[in-house]
Amino acid sequence: MVDPLAEVVSLLQPTAPFSKRVIASAPWAVRRSETGRPFYFVVLEGACRLTVENAEDEDTMTLTEGDFVLIPAARAFSTSSLDRLPPAADEAITSPLTPIPGGVRVGDPEAPVTVRMLVGHCVFGSQDATLLVPLLPRWVHVRGEQRLATLVQLVGDEARAQRPARDIVLARLLEVLLIEALRSTGSSAPSPGLLRGLSDPKLALALHRIHEQTAQPWNVAQLASAAGMSRSAFFEAFGRAVGMPPMEYLLTWRMALAKRWLRQGEQAISEIADRVGYRSVSAFGVAFTRHVGMPPGRYAALH
Structure with missing residues (x-):
């Protein structure tokens, strides 16, 4: 796991x-x-x-x-x-x-x-x-x-x-x-974050799924199902514990992985896009540029 x-x-x-x-x-x-x-x-x-x-x-x-x-x-x-x-x-x-x-x-x-x-x-x-x-x-x-x-x-x-x-x-x-x-x-974490999320057994199930299957086209309903919770209860509990909505957490993690793999320079952008859950290079490029401030090709060239 x-x-x-x-x-x-x-x-x-x-x-x-x-x-x-x-x-x-x-x-x-x-x-x-x-x-x-x-x-x-x-x-x-x-x-x-x-x-x-x-x-x-x-x-x-x-x-x-x-x-x-x-x-x-x-x-x-x-x-x-x-x-x-x-x-x-x-x-x-x-x-x-x-x-x-x-x-x-x-x-x-x-x-x-x-x-x-x-x-x-x-x-x-x-x-x-x-x-x-x-x-x-x-x-x-x-x-x-x-x-x-x-x-x-x-x-x-x-x-x-x-x-x-x-x-x-x-x-x-x-x-x-x-x-x-x-x-x-x-659970003693004084403010929201990953540690508090992992201390909740139900939220931990969803967090593990995100990290184990980052390429999956997750949505809130699917993550809520993985946690054994209703969509609304999951959304509220996740935001309260982790400090951000579930899809924002997923995007943050995907972009962190993408940046690492782009810096390593061992994979094509299309392969990285697929590994972080994007079915097209263009969709990945739009998401990456919005989150990082530059296209993935330029980021790779600078690093």
Whole structure:
């Protein structure tokens, strides 16, 4: 059986080559504005508060030892000690920063340390990341998973040590941690996306069909039948869980596959069109151009 999450993660090509140690002494607060890059936190010791901002509202969570958080497309977020409010939007760095080997110390450098973290940017190697990231939740927060706890402990041990090839080992451990966090979230995903859809047994049936038989000329009624639901109930439940209508999800996935195969240059456009469910090259060309912004032939030539 095809695993939709594995396919999406495989296309995203997540890596975690950039990390730094952060230690902090209360009270402290730091706010950052990002440019859509994925960001992660691993809490090695202590606790802190994380506030993730978005266009509609903001989500604040308390992070404790062993927690892992991934923000697939960070825009703005803040971290702070538990004894103060998150920094306001017009605040940038509100606490002293002192460089330390491999990272930074936040707050009074003479005060007791209250939290230790490993933070950094992830990299999605795929050129289709802009298509695929919307299939992920706004943020992923994992707690209480034994496998994650073991990985966090290994990451912490490696981050504190000065062993040969430390950076390479740390990057590989973080890659595994990213994937494990995504598949561990399931129904606890805080916002719509593929993870929440897969956690619903009925919707998962339809999602698996889409990924197993992408070339099929699916419509909403057929996908609803695969899920064992009425058309209206399926349409509503899919949009609520995944964050987009079923046919938009199907189109997004088809275009991501088409772009990958066009870049590889090993198949004719007619063959790619057939593999992603289009019975004519012209119909595929119209859909691809509308979705990507250029015809498939030109896209292949540029890549």
